[in-house]
Each structure stands twice: as C-alpha cells, then as structure tokens.
Amino acid sequence: MTTRRDSSKGLTDSAGPTGPTYGTTTTASRPRALSAPRIGRGRRVLRAAAMAATLPYLALKAAWLAGSDLGIPAGSVLLEPGAFFVVANSVTLAMDACVILLVLVLTRPWGLRVPAPLLTFPVFVATGLLTPITVAFPAQLLVRALGMGAGEAARAAQEPFLDPWVYGVVYGGFIVQGLALAGLFVPYARQRWGGVWQGALGRRLPSPTGVVAGVAAVTGAVVGAIHLYWAFGGGAGLPAGRGAVYSAETGVVSATHALCVLGAAVGAVVLARGGRLPARRPLALTWICAAAALNWGAWLMLAVLAPDGGTGEQVTAAMFLTYAGQTITGLLASTVLIRSLRSRHTG
Numbered sequence: 001m002t003t004r005r006d007s008s009k010g011l012t013d014s015a016g017p018t019g020p021t022y023g024t025t026t027t028a029s030r031p032r033a034l035s036a037p038r039i040g041r042g043r044r045v046l047r048a049a050a051m052a053a054t055l056p057y058l059a060l061k062a063a064w065l066a067g068s069d070l071g072i073p074a075g076s077v078l079l080e081p082g083a084f085f086v087v088a089n090s091v092t093l094a095m096d097a098c099v100i101l102l103v104l105v106l107t108r109p110w111g112l113r114v115p116a117p118l119l120t121f122p123v124f125v126a127t128g129l130l131t132p133i134t135v136a137f138p139a140q141l142l143v144r145a146l147g148m149g150a151g152e153a154a155r156a157a158q159e160p161f162l163d164p165w166v167y168g169v170v171y172g173g174f175i176v177q178g179l180a181l182a183g184l185f186v187p188y189a190r191q192r193w194g195g196v197w198q199g200a201l202g203r204r205l206p207s208p209t210g211v212v213a214g215v216a217a218v219t220g221a222v223v224g225a226i227h228l229y230w231a232f233g234g235g236a237g238l239p240a241g242r243g244a245v246y247s248a249e250t251g252v253v254s255a256t257h258a259l260c261v262l263g264a265a266v267g268a269v270v271l272a273r274g275g276r277l278p279a280r281r282p283l284a285l286t287w288i289c290a291a292a293a294l295n296w297g298a299w300l301m302l303a304v305l306a307p308d309g310g311t312g313e314q315v316t317a318a319m320f321l322t323y324a325g326q327t328i329t330g331l332l333a334s335t336v337l338i339r340s341l342r343s344r345h346t347g
Helices: 041-065 083-107 109-113 116-145 152-157 164-197 207-231 240-245 248-273 280-305 317-346
Strands: 200-202 275-278
Touching: 041 083, 041 164, 083 109, 083 116, 083 164, 109 164, 116 164, 116 248, 116 280, 164 280, 164 317, 200 248, 200 317, 207 248, 207 317, 248 275, 248 280, 248 317, 275 280, 280 317
Parallel strands: none
Antiparallel strands: 200 275
16 A cells, blocks of 8 residues: 655545544654544634533533422422432533533534543433424424423423423523534544545445344334324324323324434345445434434433433333333444444445
C-alpha cells in the first residue's frame, strides 16, 4: 500500500477508497491528527444552546433532591417517600450534566483524541433518549392545537404526576439539546470517520449477522404492530383505566415508539443485505432508530419494574413483554450496525 503526502488531508483517520485508513504516518498528517480546526459561529451557537438547555432540568432535579416539591402537584406519586425516586433523580441529573461534557468533546481540539467507545456510547444513549421526545412532544402540541387533545374527562381521570409547565420546560430543553448535539456530532463524525459512510453499502454481511437482522425484523414487526394498535386506541394488554385517559396526545407517544422500532428493523435488514444503496442513509436510520428502541425500551422496563411502582401505573404482562421486545429489537439492530461499521472500517 502506498502513502501519498497531502497537506489537505491531514487527519490520521482519513478516508481511503474502501473506508477510513488509520495509522498514516506522513509528516503532513501527524501534527493535525491531534487538533481540530477552529469551529465557526454556527457551532459556537449550538454549543452555547446545548449547554444553556441543560440548566432548567438540572435546576429542577437539584431542587427535588433537596426536598422541594416545585412543579409536583398534591397527590403525585413523586411525593411518596422511597429510595427509587432519589436514585432516579440523581442518575438523570448526572446524565443531563454529561451533555455539557459531551458538547465540549465535540467542539474542543482535545475531543478528537477521546477513544471512540468513550464518545460513541454516550452519543448513542443521548440519541436514543432524545429522539422520541424531539418527535413526539411537538406532535402532541400540534394535536392539541388542532383540538384533538385530551378532553376534560380524560384529564380528570389521569393521576396527578407533574404540573403542566414542567413538561414544556423539560421537554423544550431536551429538544434543544437533541438538535444541538446532532448539529455538533455530524461535522465531528464527518471529520473523524467520514469515510465509513461514504459510497455504497457494498457486500452482504456474513450469514450470522443476517440471522440477527432477520430476528430483529420479526420482533420489530410484532412490537411495532402492538404500539400502533395502542396508538389508535386499542385497549387489549393495557390496564383497565388506560382507556379512560386515551387521546390522540397519548396515541402520538405509542406511534413514535412504533416508528422507531420499525425503523430499527428495516435499517438492520438493509445493512445486512448490502447492495448499491448509499451507505449513509441506512446507517443513520439504524443508528437513530436502534438507539431509540433500545434505550427507551430499557427505560420503560426499568420504570415498570421499579419497587416504588415508577409512575404508579398498573403494569400488565403485555406491557412488560412489549417493552422487552422493544429493547431486544434495538439491541439486535445495534449489533447489525456495529458489524456493518466494522466491515466498512476494515474493508
């Protein structure tokens, strides 16, 4: 293999004809492998926006850990004593604080030296947790604006949980975080691993990976169908009281989970089959949807298994199995994604 000096392609992990080429030792590439170019105004704005968007959530979590009931109505399960909510608030506070560190990694020169697993794992988790919120919450606001939101009877039947303003503050901040992180991660990933998603998908992945993709397709189809059934008002498998609080607003949430699970299944199958399709689209689809299915499925399972009852809602076996299937689909699709990325990296 020959090496060509080119001062315009100085990063160590620059792209070769079949994927990124690592370990280049030319004089031109070595100095720039440890530093990033100056970021423009747009990325500076995104960095500031992401950091600022963490503050309301961090403030609320800190207040709740200190014993405040700010934003929590009387009768809410969140006011009940117990270790679960203390641990949950501590963990979620730490997770949101990590967004600040993640933003710095994506915008500071030393960020290019962070080992890939230490960066991609938190980005994958952030993608999975923030994507459904970024899709579902604006859709709920639209549904409400069109007059198809929950009626007075449905609202009265709901157990008190949080004051309405809390959702706007928290989810609004999450949406800003998600969009800002995406805007920062894409140019970072293009600079560091740009060759991985260039070109066509290429050859079919080995048969064991194809089997994994096939299982993901089956579980994703089943779980997606169940979520769509619930999204359009189906009540089988849900607690008896869920029908009384159903509305298009709650249906949007189930529909979002369905889209993510089905997207993960489709992406896994496309990656396993290979072919002449441009690689970046199925890679992006599988990354986003697998992350959403895996992380939200796991989060919902933890909530229903919580010793304090999580949200206090009765949990059925069908709900638990659906969340488990959602998690499994995301995990299987993630396995196919990793195998595809590795094959392109080494191919």
